[in-house]
Amino acid sequence: xxxxxxxxxxxxxxxxxxxxxxxxxxxxxxxxxxxxxxxxxxxxxxxxxxxxxxxxxxxxxxxxxxxxxxxxxxxxxxxxxxxxxxxxxxxxxxxxxxxxxxxxxxxxxxxxxxxxxxxxxxxxxxxxxxxxxxxxxxxxxxxxxxxxxxxxxxxxxxxxxxxxxxxxxxxxxxxxxxxxxxxxxxxxxxxxxxxxxxxxxxxxxxxxxxxxxxxxxxxxxxxxxxxxxxxxxxxxxxxxxxxxxxxxxxxxxxxxxxxxxxxxxxxxxxxxxxxxxxxxxxxxxxxxxxxxxxxxxxxxxxxxxxxxxxxxxxxxxxxxxxxxxxxxxxxxxxxxxxxxxxxxxxxxxxxxxxxxxxxxxxxxxx
Amino acid sequence: xxxxxxxxxxxxxxxxxxxxxxxxxxxxxxxxxxxxxxxxxxxxxxxxxxxxxxxxxxxxxxxxxxxxxxxxxxxxxx
Numbered sequence: 196x197x198x199x200x201x202x203x204x205x206x207x208x209x210x211x212x213x214x215x216x217x218x219x220x221x222x223x224x225x226x227x228x229x230x231x232x233x234x235x236x237x238x239x240x241x242x243x244x245x246x247x248x249x250x251x252x253x254x255x256x257x258x259x260x261x262x263x264x265x266x267x268x269x270x271x272x273x274x275x276x277x278x279x280x281x282x283x284x285x286x287x288x289x290x291x292x293x294x295x296x297x298x299x300x301x302x303x304x305x306x307x308x309x310x311x312x313x314x315x316x317x318x319x320x321x322x323x324x325x326x327x328x329x330x331x332x333x334x335x336x337x338x339x340x341x342x343x344x345x346x347x348x349x350x351x352x353x354x355x356x357x358x359x360x361x362x363x364x365x366x367x368x369x370x371x372x373x374x375x376x377x378x379x380x381x382x383x384x385x386x387x388x389x390x391x392x393x394x395x396x397x398x399x400x401x402x403x404x405x406x407x408x409x410x411x412x413x414x415x416x417x418x419x420x421x422x423x424x425x426x427x428x429x430x431x432x433x434x435x436x437x438x439x440x441x442x443x444x445x446x447x448x449x450x451x452x453x454x455x456x457x458x459x460x461x462x463x464x465x466x467x468x469x470x471x472x473x474x475x476x477x478x479x480x481x482x483x484x485x486x487x488x489x490x491x492x493x494x495x496x497x498x499x500x501x502x503x504x505x506x507x508x509x510x511x512x513x514x515x516x517x518x519x520x521x522x523x524x525x526x527x528x529x530x531x532x533x534x535x536x537x538x539x540x541x542x543x544x545x546x547x548x549x550x551x552x553x554x555x556x557x558x559x560x561x
Numbered sequence: 562x563x564x565x566x567x568x569x570x571x572x573x574x575x576x577x578x579x580x581x582x583x584x585x586x587x588x589x590x591x592x593x594x595x596x597x598x599x600x601x602x603x604x605x606x607x608x609x610x611x612x613x614x615x616x617x618x619x620x621x622x623x624x625x626x627x628x629x630x631x632x633x634x635x636x637x638x639x
Contacts (some may be wrong), residue, residue: 229639317639340636342571347636363617364635368608379638386639412617414570414633423568425631426616 212402222246222309226273228260228386229315229339236394238281244289249273250296260383302328314338319367324449326360339389344417346389354409361433450536459541461551464515468492474513513539521546571634576603586626609634
């Protein structure tokens with residue numbers, strides 16, 4: 196019996212279905228909790244060419260759900276490692292690796308050469324970016340998303356009424372509603388279920404078997420083992436928010452931060468400030484706040500001045516902000532990230548009052 | 562028991578005492594939302610879409626009084 200005999204003997208699927216799979220090109224965006232089961236099932240089923248996009252590396256805390264990876268892979272890039280693991284299992288398949296995060300510069304070019312796109316990303320920014328690119332290029336998009344014990348599954352740009360994510364959610368939610376992406380808990384099996392459903396929809400789209408879940412959102416609740424289906428229709432307001440052209444798409448900013456600013460510890464902050472010429476460590480306390488520090492590694496620019504003139508920091512690639520406790524610097528880091536999405540902007544953990552801070556001393560009067 | 566059935570998903574459910582509960586009859590979805598916001602002010606901070614009898618709605622929709630209303634936030638995790 197051949198490798199695919201158990202599916203080719205299905206009357207609806209047959210040899211013909213298998214050939215459709217082997218000719219197909221499927222792009223999986225995000226090789227994480229959702230991406231891993233998607234990739235595993237697409238490859239096992241014999242999808243001929245699989246593209247994998249992910250700019251991240253594997254960490255120990257990924258392993259509860261990112262089932263392609265094991266302990267030995269930690270620290271390695273996700274996209275190429277996923278391709279390597281799958282190539283070893285199925286040497287006849289082709290894998291195209293994109294070890295970058297998708298952005299407005301590379302998205303259209305990467306997406307355009309694939310037949311079906313799978314979204315398994317972990318943030319709203321990339322979700323809207325992938326959605327908008329797929330609308331522009333008219334590519335079927337199989338989107339999965341999870342939150343703690345619940346999941347969503349949606350198929351866009353497919354069928355008689357081509358719907359998209361903005362028909363369901365016209366705009367990304369505001370930043371303060373977004374939990375810290377990295378720290379929201381998830382039971383590993385949940386993305387396993389949603390990702391497997393995504394893979395199943397891809398196989399249906401490619402083979403023509405069954406009825407694809409289009410014009411609907413499917414919710415899954417792991418705690419109740421329940422599914423809930425909701426019908427969707429075109430949303431005029433949502434469609435007005437779509438980019439009008441590829442040019443318009445490339446000019447857009449899809450950077451949406453997690454609700455929490457990126458933080459850096461004092462040791463690294465000092466190292467960067469002292470040794471990297473493109474880094475600046477700024478004490479953002481307002482004029483009059485004491486004590487004053489005169490350190491070669493520290494610049495003093497009050498928060499109010501930075502808000503008025505953020506361009507004063509534009510020469511630096513790494514902007515490290517500190518205040519007394521880390522609260523104001525965290526707020527300002529979020530604001531500056533909007534202004535300079537390409538730069539690395541950090542709030543120094545715990546601020547000057549942090550015991551690890553070289554500026555923390557008894558003279559500091561709270 | 563008569564009245565609307567409200568079902569909440571994701572982060573919305575965390576702002577409400579129950580994932581699913583009965584709610585007094587309202588004329589339309591705008592009135593329902595106003596009452597929900599009044600009773601559960603935390604909801605105001607969150608974006609969600611609304612479905613009536615498992616169909617997503619985009620504007621104020623009249624209610625008979627026995628519909629199932631779903632509050633559906635977007636999920637971002639992967």
